[in-house]
Amino acid sequence: MMQNKQIITATLMAIGLSAALSVANAEDKKVETEKCAGIVKAGMNDCGANGHSCAGKAAKDNDPAEWITLPKGTCEKITGGTVVKE
Amino acid sequence: MPLLELQHSLIAALFQRDQLAEAAKFVKAQGSLSSEQRVGIYRNSAHGILLDYLESLYPVCLELVGTEFFGRTAHSFIDQMPPTRPFLADYGADFAAYLSAHPALQEMLWIVEVAKLEWARHAAWHTVNQVASDFTQLETLSAEQQAELRFQLPASAQLLSAHSPIHSIWLAHQDEYPDKPQFDEIDLEEAQQVLIFREQRRLHQTTLSPDDWAFLNAVQNQATMADLAEQFADQLPWLFSVAMQENWIYSFTTTPDETKPTRNS
Incomplete structure (x- = not known):
């Protein structure tokens, strides 16, 4: 059985x-x-349009x-989908 | 008649059938429609919209209890607990509690637990995404600060502990899962712990082992790293590894956060 200090050290290493692995994955x-x-x-939109201010x-x-x-x-593969020009 | 009184009278008529006649006093009859029938159009419209909304919010419950029972129960729920805020997405949280008091469901309280899961999905979906912490900064902290660390699940995280297999029941009612369980083969006595959270545009729903659930529950209740080490001993590094890989833990703080409410089910 590890002491609490050792557990904390091992946990922080884990x-x-x-975290390092997930950063690498995110970059991939x-x-x-x-x-x-x-x-x-x-109710599922991402951002404001049509006179309202926010997502959803x-x-x-x-x-x-x-x-x-x-x-x-x-987008072009979806029926009715139109790419919004930035 | 003052406008405020008129508005209150109309709202009362929308959500209390016996108040229709009172509101109808301020409305003229026209053609074949009596004044009471004309007020009734507004009542039916408000109820219709809210019923559609509740059906979209609780689709599995709707399938489990049937359209007729759901409709009747939803109408009485709408009358007894009408919306109190102008944002529709806030409405319906109390529906599971309302179902739990229904005499017909006392032998089938697992349906109530499924309703809680459906609300948890809705609540998680409507939570704003937050910025994740940079966990590589942890190594810069002193030993004292490390012991006082607290961690946060995603703000959208909903931890549910149910007496019934709510995740399996929910899954059995989804069309798009080819390997879904068959409802008839589910053991309704099996308890399940479930985590629901939103990550960008995806809603995650997963069952948790009792250890993972206890760990995430302690994290959500703002246990410090020292508390967690005490409670989970040498299991802790492994519990954290799994939680980090699954993105169940999103950020950390080095000072106690007294303002964060605990959310527990």
Whole structure:
């Protein structure tokens, strides 16, 4: 049985190792994104449009002015999806 | 009639059927519709919207109890606990508690636990994402600071401990999972601990081992690193490793956070 001090040291090492691994994974996984409009379910939008201020306030499904962020190249494959120009 | 009184009268009519006649006193009849029927249109409209919303919030419960029972129960819930805030997503938290008092469900309280899970999913989804801590900074802390460390789950994290297999029941009612369990084969007596949290645009829902649940519960209740070492002894490095890899732990603080409410189910 380890003493508390040893447990804390071992735990911090485990955390440090996991953190380093997840940073490495995140760098591998970085993907380019695009804003895709016209396909969002009501209340599931990413950001403000249509006179409202924040995410999650789209009032109806598939509103052409509401968008969500998707991996680049996905939007054109979705029926009704339009890429929003930045 | 003062506007405020008129508004209160209309709100009362929307959520109390026996108040229709009172509100109808301020409304003219037209064509074949009596004044009471015309106020009733508003009542039906408000109830219809809220029923649609509750059905979208509790789809598994809806399947479990059937449209008729759900509709009847939801209508009486709407009357007894109408919305009190102007943001629809805040409404419906009390539905599980309301179901738990229903005489017909006393032998099937697992349905109530499924309702709690469905609300937890909704609540997690509507929580704002937060910035993760840089855990590599931990090595710069002194031994005293390390002992006083506290950790945080994602702000969206919902820890549920149920007497029934809520995760399996929920999964059995999802169309898009090919390997989902068959509902008839689920042992309704099996207890399950579940974690739900949101990560960017994804909602995660997973069962936890009793050890992982106890650990995350202690973290959520703001146990310090010293407390955790005391409670979990040499299991702690492993528990942290799993939690970090699964992104269950998002940030840390070096000073006690008295303002953070504990969330426990």
